[in-house]
Amino acid sequence: LAPFANRGGESVASDAQGRVYIANGQVFVFAADGAEIGRIDIPERPLQLLVDNRARKTLFVVTHHAVYSVAIP
Structure with missing residues (x-):
């Protein structure tokens, strides 16, 4: 088993194009x-x-005080 990315985080999501988003201080x-x-x-x-x-x-993107929305190209 090999790691997908050299970064962990609080949450992960993927889009229809197969991109993966990782929450770790910011969104990578x-x-x-x-x-x-x-x-x-x-x-x-x-x-x-x-x-x-x-x-x-x-x-x-859910934070302690708000929910942000980001358009996915």
Whole structure:
């Protein structure tokens, strides 16, 4: 068993394109092959990540004080 990415976190979600989002202080974005491809800065520490079930075009980021939405390209 090999690790997918060299980063753990509080939550993980994936989108329709196979990208994986990991909440670890910010939201780190990985390609389906495990290569880190970006970071989404959130004003507060992310606690949980969710992708909408229908269109899979929105990433919801839950923090202690708010829920943020991020459009998925």
